[in-house]
Amino acid sequence: DQQVKQNSPSLSVQEGRISILNCDYTNSMFDYFLWYKKYPAEGPTFLISISSIKDKNEDGRFTVFLNKSAKHLSLHIVPSQPGDSAVYFCAASAPRSNYQLIWGAGTKLIIKP
Amino acid sequence: NAGVTQTPKFQVLKTGQSMTLQCAQDMNHEYMSWYRQDPGMGLRLIHYSVGAGITDQGEVPNGYNVSRSTTEDFPLRLLSAAPSQTSVYFCASQGLTSGNTIYFGEGSWLTVV
Secondary structure (H helix, E strand, C coil), rough: CCCEEEEEEEEEECCCCCCCEEEEEECCCCCCCEEECCCCCCCCEEEEEEEEECCCCECCEEEEEECCCEEEEEEEECCCCCCCEEEEEEEECCCCCCCEEEECCCEEEEEEC | CCCEEEECCCCEEECCCCEEEEECCCCCCCEEEEECCCCCCCCEEEEEEECCCEEEEEECCCCECCCCCCCHHHHHHCCCCCCHHHHEEEEEEEEECCCCCCCECCCEEEEEE
């Protein structure tokens, strides 16, 4: 049973437009959420995070929104750039979980010129 | 600025062979972990360690062994390789005072034939 789900395996967006990547979770104990970005043949790199006490966190072109009642978070990238083409992973952790993260399967974002 | 270093990057093994994936970090992080990534799945935790001399099992520990004799190093041993262990392996580290931001190595591509 996947506790963190990224239901879109891939997403194609025009350069300059908004990219919206979605993530759903089932465990109401999760209190911290992260997005990682991964290029081919490289390890994932941290992008942005959000605590469950917030509903929005912004960092430059990247904004993460958290809807606790719907158990849903989304990553918005505005404007999308060619270098944003990558696989994006959503991950979550719960208190007293010994820092373990539960990962989604990833969404491959393709930015079209 | 090494961060997390994994070796080897690529390896082909025969079924039944054993090998060790090396991982070293230079950030003095307490927490280190090993993940595997398979197509269509998120990262799955194999083993982790919260400090030298302490290791514990993650979600998919069978067929793997770890040790943590120093803060810097966290090798992953495949005891008797099986084709099901064909995967991409990522080592990661994080400081326990820096939230849940995890820093990953570049990955090790392992094929078991």
